[in-house]
Amino acid sequence: MELKSQGMPETNTQDILNLEQTDRMFHTLFSFIKQLVDISEHDQALCRKFFKPVFVPKDTLLESEGTVHQFHNFIVSGFMRNFFRDEDDKEMTTDINGGPRFFTSYHSFIHQTPSNENLHCITDCTLLRINRKDNEIITLTGDTSQQYVGKILEHYLESSRQRIIELNTLTAKERYLKLLDTHPGILQYVPINHIASFLGINPGSLSRIRQEISA
Amino acid sequence: MELKSQGMPETNTQDILNLEQTDRMFHTLFSFIKQLVDISEHDQALCRKFFKPVFVPKDTLLESEGTVHQFHNFIVSGFMRNFFRDEDDKEMTTDINGGPRFFTSYHSFIHQTPSNENLHCITDCTLLRINRKDNEIITLTGDTSQQYVGKILEHYLESSRQRIIELNTLTAKERYLKLLDTHPGILQYVPINHIASFLGINPGSLSRIRQEISA
DNA sequence: TTCAGGACTTCACATATGTGAGATAAAACG
DNA sequence: CGTTTTATCTCACATATGTGAAGTCCTGAA
Numbered sequence: 334m335e336l337k338s339q340g341m342p343e344t345n346t347q348d349i350l351n352l353e354q355t356d357r358m359f360h361t362l363f364s365f366i367k368q369l370v371d372i373s374e375h376d377q378a379l380c381r382k383f384f385k386p387v388f389v390p391k392d393t394l395l396e397s398e399g400t401v402h403q404f405h406n407f408i409v410s411g412f413m414r415n416f417f418r419d420e421d422d423k424e425m426t427t428d429i430n431g432g433p434r435f436f437t438s439y440h441s442f443i444h445q446t447p448s449n450e451n452l453h454c455i456t457d458c459t460l461l462r463i464n465r466k467d468n469e470i471i472t473l474t475g476d477t478s479q480q481y482v483g484k485i486l487e488h489y490l491e492s493s494r495q496r497i498i499e500l501n502t503l504t505a506k507e508r509y510l511k512l513l514d515t516h517p518g519i520l521q522y523v524p525i526n527h528i529a530s531f532l533g534i535n536p537g538s539l540s541r542i543r544q545e546i547s548a
Numbered sequence: 549m550e551l552k553s554q555g556m557p558e559t560n561t562q563d564i565l566n567l568e569q570t571d572r573m574f575h576t577l578f579s580f581i582k583q584l585v586d587i588s589e590h591d592q593a594l595c596r597k598f599f600k601p602v603f604v605p606k607d608t609l610l611e612s613e614g615t616v617h618q619f620h621n622f623i624v625s626g627f628m629r630n631f632f633r634d635e636d637d638k639e640m641t642t643d644i645n646g647g648p649r650f651f652t653s654y655h656s657f658i659h660q661t662p663s664n665e666n667l668h669c670i671t672d673c674t675l676l677r678i679n680r681k682d683n684e685i686i687t688l689t690g691d692t693s694q695q696y697v698g699k700i701l702e703h704y705l706e707s708s709r710q711r712i713i714e715l716n717t718l719t720a721k722e723r724y725l726k727l728l729d730t731h732p733g734i735l736q737y738v739p740i741n742h743i744a745s746f747l748g749i750n751p752g753s754l755s756r757i758r759q760e761i762s763a
Numbered sequence: 764t765t766c767a768g769g770a771c772t773t774c775a776c777a778t779a780t781g782t783g784a785g786a787t788a789a790a791a792c793g
Numbered sequence: 794c795g796t797t798t799t800a801t802c803t804c805a806c807a808t809a810t811g812t813g814a815a816g817t818c819c820t821g822a823a
Contacts, residue, residue, distance in 0.1 A: 425713065427712070440702070483698060494642070496712055497712060497715065498640065500712065500748065501748030504779070505780070524800065534781095535781050536800095537781070537782070537783085537802085537804095541780085544802080719809075740771065749811095750810065752772085752773085752811070753809085753810050755771065756774095756810085758772090
């Protein structure tokens with residue numbers, strides 16, 4: 334499959350997303366943020382000013398390996414995955430998510446170093462994006478941005494810890510069932526191949542597992 | 549084996565650790581911190597004031613499950629592990645390290661919630677510890693503490709990411725060999741059982757793997 | 764000194780997962 | 794419309810890892 338590479342999303346954005354849609358998108362963002370901190374009106378205004386709504390068609394490579402990733406992405410809707418290539422040039426999917434959630438190659442974005450990761454929109458996606466300079470402005474002038482960054486890093490660290498424990502203790506079948514449980518609808522939108530890679534299971538093996546389950 | 553539970557480490561500390569030793573310990577701490585941020589003289593003084601040097605004999609349970617963890621621990625020397633009990637009451641070792649490194653049940657410490665984790669000094673350990681109130685003082689009054697917390701969370705997140713990839717792609721033998729590579733001396737100090745649990749390998753299987761390697 | 768328990772190994776066997784070569788069907792494309 | 798790709802499945806076989814029982818060796822407590 335040929336992936337579209339990304340053109341200039343801002344240009345076609347205004348055509349497609351109207352004000353009401355944009356409002357809903359920011360509402361989704363703020364609901365997400367409020368799970369961790371109490372975001373002030375002032376900071377909400379900052380976000381509205383600097384985060385840009387974007388519609389991205391399916392099978393677009395939003396950011397790609399070898400480049401410095403330009404944006405911090407918040408998935409409002411749609412499924413994305415994060416993958417890199419191993420020594421044998423095989424794609425390894427390290428993350429899959431259908432939002433709402435931030436989905437970014439954080440290290441590359443913050444430190445402005447080339448990434449080995451690719452951000453791939455599997456389905457049509459609506460995103461809120463912010464570039465690095467604007468993100469820095471929010472970080473420096475927001476009331477609670479620093480606090481939020483700390484909390485969200487902490488949160489992802491805890492998720493990682495959990496995932497490590499699961500990889501260490503659960504069988505392939507259990508990991509698969511757990512994924513279906515926590516990501517309802519994922520089967521409908523994400524190719525099994527990517528799910529297998531994400532779970533560290535061989536595609537053939539996963540196929541057998543699916544057969545066992547349905548039997 | 550019966551684990552000692554922890555008494556009052558500060559009381560026997562002065563007896564054992566003299567000024568020169570203490571100096572060396574802080575030097576180790578600051579070298580570690582300097583890998584991530586440029587710590588100021590002012591902040592070094594803060595650390596000297598609030599971090600307490602502690603000697604902990606081997607097989608001590610420093611913090612235990614069901615309690616709110618009281619200290620942020622920096623391993624100057626010695627091996628510690630972090631473990632919890634699964635549904636079958638079996639110990640699962642989630643982390644092993646011989647320092648220098650911070651070694652803490654971070655979530656419990658910061659949020660003052662009961663932890664399901666246990667911090668176990670496998671060997672004699674020398675630590676620098678700080679309680680939560682003093683840690684908060686440093687966080688609020690230090691020049692670079694906030695920045696440091698951000699950086700170290702980021703660093704651990706990157707490590708977790710790496711470990712997830714390894715669990716997903718490497719065989720048990722490869723994971724074992726990699727551990728020996730990155731943690732020289734671990735075999736000498738840490739029971740194979742704990743290493744097996746940490747790597748997500750059955751002790752019997754690891755034994756066979758070790759046999760294959762030595763052959 | 765003896766003894767009990769822990770750490771580690773070994774083995775035979777069970778189970779889980781990987782591998783590669785097709786088969787099938789649907790989607791993409793000219 | 795037919796052709797080509799792509800995703801997925803299926804199968805037989807190979808390999809990796811788990812399991813439980815037993816054995817060896819060592820160490821620490823009585």
